[in-house]
Structure formats: C-alpha cells, structure tokens
Amino acid sequence: MELLDGTYSIQGLPVLDIARQFGTPLYVYDANKIADQIKSLRNAFSGTDVNIKYAAKALTNLSVLKLIRKNGAGIEVVSLQEAHIALKAGFTPHEIVFTPSGVDFSEIVEGVSMGLGINLDNLSSLQKFGEKYKNTYPCGIRLNPHILAGGNYKISTGHSNSKFGISVFQLPQIREVVDKYGIIIHGLHVHTGSEITETDIFLKMAEILFSVANDFPDLKFIDFGSGFKVAYKEGDMVTNVYDVGLKLTKIFTDFCQHYGRKLELWIEPGKYIVSESGTLLVTANIVKSTPTVTFVGVNSGLNHLIRPMMYDSYHHILNVSNPKGGNKVYTVVGYICETDTFGADRKLNEVREGDVLALKNAGAYGFSMSSNYNSRLRPAEVMVINGEAKLIRERETLDDILKHQVEIDV
Structure with a gap:
C-alpha cells in the first residue's frame, strides 16, 4: 500500500474505494507483493534450485494458494484439511509436504x-x-x-x-x-x-x-x-x-x-510470502476521550486479528480517510468484550468517527487465526490482482454461525 497524490492505494486502486465497494472490516491482499516475495527468495537462493514450500497455515484462501502455485512454489501443510485445500487449489500430492x-x-x-x-x-x-x-x-x-x-x-x-x-x-x-x-x-x-x-x-x-x-x-x-x-x-x-x-x-x-x-x-x-501483502481495513465506530487516553473503537477486534493480543505483534496503523489531518495520539481498540488493543499510544492523522483505518502486515496469521468469538462474523477477503479488486471470500452471516448447531428441546 502506497501514498499516491495524497491517497492510499494498492496497485493504483484507492483503498477507500475498495472499502466502499466491499465494506469493512475487510482483508485485502496485494497479489503483486506475494509474487514479488517469491521472486525475491528465488533470487536470494539463485545458487541452487531452491524448492519453496509455502507454509499454508499463514493464509489458506484458495485464490491465494492458486496464486502461490502459479508463481512456482510448493506447499507445506500441518493438517489434513490444509492438504485437501491445497489439492483443491491445484497442488499435486507430490508438491505437498505434510x-x-x-x-x-x-x-x-x-x-x-x-x-x-x-x-x-x-x-x-x-x-x-x-x-x-x-x-x-x-x-x-x-x-x-x-x-x-x-x-x-x-x-x-x-x-x-x-x-x-x-x-x-x-x-x-x-x-x-x-x-x-x-x-x-x-x-x-x-x-x-x-x-x-x-x-x-x-x-x-x-x-x-x-x-x-x-x-x-x-x-x-x-x-x-x-x-x-x-x-x-x-x-x-x-x-x-x-x-x-x-x-x-x-x-x-x-x-x-x-x-x-x-x-x-x-x-x-509463510509469513515472508504473505504478511506484507495483507491489509485489514476497519472503520472507526467511536472516538472516546478519557482523562488519560483517547480511544478509537473500530468495527473489528481480536476475533479478526489476534496477533497483537496473543504475542504483542506490532501492526502499523494508518488513517486512510484523513491522510493530511494533524497528528494526534490514540489507542486503537476493538469491539470485543475483552481487552483487544490493536495499538496503544499511536500517532495517527486525526481520526473521526466513520474514518477507515488500515492495519498493515495483516496477511499472515490474520484471517487464518480468526474466530467467531462474541458470535461476531468473520470478514470478507479481497485480492487486488492485475489492478482489479476481486472478492475471494464472502463476509460471513449469522446463518454461517448457526449452520452446524443442533437445536434440541430442553
């Protein structure tokens, strides 16, 4: 994601346009970045015929896996379910290591x-x-x-x-x-x-x-x-x-x-290939000032990106709606009934309710570790490929959460 003429864009597409088209929260992946990372590894190991086995647990979306295979990588899986997904994405058994x-x-x-x-x-x-x-x-x-x-x-x-x-x-x-x-x-x-x-x-x-x-x-x-x-x-x-x-x-x-x-x-x-390709777009629900902290509460939480709470990972946060606004210090938090801080004491361009924020480096272990905690819905996923934003996973509905529950008389 880069700043072009005062607008944050992915492959020339304004991020705000992507958010408007597909809604938030939303995972967005840059296909070019994934391809570039694989290419960089091949160049780095050019002295031998390196066999790249993408660690699938980082991100298992079928379209992402197809892109990775198209760019010449095999795949490493840690579950039979990942193996079946890899086969569905076009990998042969010979290309899969379990x-x-x-x-x-x-x-x-x-x-x-x-x-x-x-x-x-x-x-x-x-x-x-x-x-x-x-x-x-x-x-x-x-x-x-x-x-x-x-x-x-x-x-x-x-x-x-x-x-x-x-x-x-x-x-x-x-x-x-x-x-x-x-x-x-x-x-x-x-x-x-x-x-x-x-x-x-x-x-x-x-x-x-x-x-x-x-x-x-x-x-x-x-x-x-x-x-x-x-x-x-x-x-x-x-x-x-x-x-x-x-x-x-x-x-x-x-x-x-x-x-x-x-x-x-x-x-x-795994992370090396997909981390930097991914951005999590969220919307500011509230801006809440207390005597000590100004919080930005967004329409996402640890149910969508657990890494900051699980092991204190850092994700750079940008206000893509107001890139020229004056800097202020905020603590960005989620909507889960649990402490779910995405970033504390972050200097951001002034955040207003309704602004779209972007959490960078969200491609690895973001969606793949997401959950329905608080019975919240998982977000949609989009890939920007050849300058076009394409939906690669629909946003969940309440029916998805209830689908496998069995209601009995009590």
Whole structure:
C-alpha cells in the first residue's frame, strides 16, 4: 500500500474505494507483493534450485494458494484439511509436504494414502510408521536442533523445551528405529521459529543438519524451514534473505559434494510470502476521550486479528480517510468484550468517527487465526490482482454461525 497524490492505494486502486465497494472490516491482499516475495527468495537462493514450500497455515484462501502455485512454489501443510485445500487449489500430492505435530497416527496414514510427502516429528510416530510401511514409503524427519531463535518465545519452535521435532540428542534412537524397519529417510527438516534476523542461526542449523545427514544415505532433500523476518515498522531489523541465500547455498553445495550427490534445498516461508501483502481495513465506530487516553473503537477486534493480543505483534496503523489531518495520539481498540488493543499510544492523522483505518502486515496469521468469538462474523477477503479488486471470500452471516448447531428441546 502506497501514498499516491495524497491517497492510499494498492496497485493504483484507492483503498477507500475498495472499502466502499466491499465494506469493512475487510482483508485485502496485494497479489503483486506475494509474487514479488517469491521472486525475491528465488533470487536470494539463485545458487541452487531452491524448492519453496509455502507454509499454508499463514493464509489458506484458495485464490491465494492458486496464486502461490502459479508463481512456482510448493506447499507445506500441518493438517489434513490444509492438504485437501491445497489439492483443491491445484497442488499435486507430490508438491505437498505434510508435517503434523502430535496428531493421531491415523492422520499420517491418510496422508500416505493421499500420496503426500510425510515429515515425522516424534519417535512414537516413527515407530508406528516403520511397523506399517517398513521400506515401502519414504518419509522425512523433523529434528529439534535445540536452538532458541526468533523474536518471541511463543513462536520459537527449535529450543530444548519445544514440543516440535525429535531432539538431535535422540539420534541413536532414530537410527535404531530406522534400521529395525528399513525405513527410507529421504529428508531432514528443521524449523526453529519465526522472525530470525541473524544469518548465523541458519548456518548453525545447517551445521547440525549436515552432521546428522551423514547417517542417512537415501536423502533427497534438506529442509531449513523459514523464520525470515519482515519489517513491521520503520527501522525494524529484517532477515537479509540474500545474505542467508548466498551463504547457505555455498555451504549446502559443499556438503552435497561431501555427501556424494546433489540434494534439494527446501525452505518453508509463510509469513515472508504473505504478511506484507495483507491489509485489514476497519472503520472507526467511536472516538472516546478519557482523562488519560483517547480511544478509537473500530468495527473489528481480536476475533479478526489476534496477533497483537496473543504475542504483542506490532501492526502499523494508518488513517486512510484523513491522510493530511494533524497528528494526534490514540489507542486503537476493538469491539470485543475483552481487552483487544490493536495499538496503544499511536500517532495517527486525526481520526473521526466513520474514518477507515488500515492495519498493515495483516496477511499472515490474520484471517487464518480468526474466530467467531462474541458470535461476531468473520470478514470478507479481497485480492487486488492485475489492478482489479476481486472478492475471494464472502463476509460471513449469522446463518454461517448457526449452520452446524443442533437445536434440541430442553
């Protein structure tokens, strides 16, 4: 979203026009930004034939997934439902890798029946997989490298106390199960969390993976996960994906020579691909001054964007209705019967009731984590593609909330 001639626009379309056409609250995605992010990753890893597996949990709208596939990425899913959505969006089973956590083994069996790539993250599932499939169906292993990385402990997944992955210190147990059943391990996977800015973290992960890889002669790929950080506000540190790509590609190429053949380098970006493409448009219902704070209450809340309340994420807020108004300090809050602060003590152009505000970086984990809390309706979704705003999800109705309820006599 950019400011053109005093008007906030997406691909030349004024944001206010989009809000008027589709109403608010509204998620809007810029298709060009999604394509650009995928392109930037390919350029960053140009030293090898990188296999990008989009982390679907960030945003699973069918039209978004179709766009991502059109731009040459595969997909990583963490539930069978995500897998079925990916298939509906046009991904082939070969392009889908299923990396569940703590699921019943029946889900893994169904994933195999669908022809998905399978990554296992615990010894129990690996044991059951070996008993059932032996050497007839390959799988990957998700490892826990015992690295604490990322911007928030709640989304750090590679430290010693994390539920994710099999500890690298349990390699002897992994080998015992693999050897017992002749399991073909065709991939090693690691993901240490989100918002990693230091290239050295990725290099440290690589060092651990390479040391483990020597024990598995049938590898096809090594998957480094993601965690690439994007900017949420001016001056934010971000991941230098070109530095990561250059250095990781070099040591990966060197390792492949040592390993004896070329392997595939996989990454699993989610937030990096869709975060900056997304904007949540909301309308100011009230401007409420107290002796200490001036609140702007909007027609949305943590039911639509829970990230600020869940782990203190920052989303830049703009008044797109009054871009030339004088600056004032506001705390922007939602309409949920719960504390749901989108941004405290924010300097905004003067906000009047009825103004449309834009919350930036809302493409990842916005709609996908939304709910019907307070029996509120989920918003519509729109994609701006080729200079045209297109509806890609209808706004919910009360009938949608009641659809699966069963009324009984009491």
